[in-house]
Amino acid sequence: MSIGNSPEDERPFEDGRSSDGHEEEARPSVGRALQQARIAAGLTVDDVSSATRVRIAIVHAIEADDFTPCGGDVYARGHIRTLAKAVHTDPAPLLARYDDDHGGRPAPTPAAPLFEAERIRPERRGPNWTAAMVAAIVAVVGFVGFTAFKGGDSDSDAASQVTQGATPSASKPAAPKPSNTTVTPKSDPSDSAIAAAPQDKVTVQVSAVDGRSWISAKDHNGRMLFDGLLKKGESKTFQDSSKVNLILGDAGVIQLYVNGKKIEDDFQPGAVERLTYTKGDPEVG
Incomplete structure (x- = not known):
C-alpha cells in the first residue's frame, strides 16, 4: 500500500450532523474531495506527485486541508487545479469551495512562476578554478612550444643538412673511382x-x-x-x-x-x- 493511502485515509466519510441532531448535506472539504478522487482513480500520492511535479509533502498537506506549504492563495489555487486534473475531477467546484473557506478569490498578484514555492533551486557554485588553471597551463605550454619551434627553425635546418650528408662538397673527402670497381x-x-x-x-x-x-x-x-x-x-x-x-x-x-x-x-x-x-x-x- 502506498505511503499516501493508509486505511484510515480510505474510510468512507460519516455524514455530518448539526447540534440539534439533524443531518446536514455531506460536503467534503477541498482536500478530502481530492483524496477521494485520487483513490477512486486508483492512484497513489507518489503517482500524483510524479504526474504533476508537486512534491509529495505538499500533496499530503493539501489532502489534509493544510495549504500553508503552498506559499499563498495564488499558488494553493494552482495546486488544487493541477491535482484535480491529475485525479480526473472538475477543479471548478473545488476552487469555489477554497475561495469560500479563505475569504474569496485572491486579488491578482505580479506575474511569477506558478510553482515557484516547490521549485528546487540550483545550488550556487563558485568559479571552477581547476578548469581555469588547466586552461592557463595549456596556454603557457602552447606559447613556449611555439616560441621554441620558431627559434629552432634555423638549427633544425642545419641539423637536417648535416644528418643527411648535405654538407658542402669541399668538406667531404673525395674517393677515387677505379675504372672496374664501385666507390671504395x-x-x-x-x-x-x-x-x-x-x-x-x-x-x-x-x-x-x-x-x-x-x-x-x-x-x-x-x-x-x-x-x-x-x-x-x-x-x-x-x-x-x-x-x-x-x-x-x-x-x-x-x-x-x-x-x-x-x-x-x-x-x-x-x-x-x-x-x-x-x-x-x-x-x-
Missing part, C-alpha cells in the same frame, strides 16, 4: 678535402665500408644529430662547433675521417665503440 669508401680523402676542413669546427665523416651498422651522433649539447642504421656504402657527415659524440654499433665495418684525416683505429667486427672527437688533430675521448 676506405680510400683516403684528397688533399683539397683535408685542407678544406674548417679549423674552428669538428667535422666527422662516418662511412659503412664493410657492412651495415647502427650509429648514433650527438653534438656538444647532447642534441641528437643522427640515430639509425647506416647501410653498406652509405656515409654521414656531422659537424659541431666543439665536439661530436659517436656510438658505433659495429665499429669493425666503419671508416672514420675526422677533421679531414683518416682514423686508423683497429676496430673489431661486432664491437660497440663510444667515441668523442674535438677540433684540431683527431683525438679519441
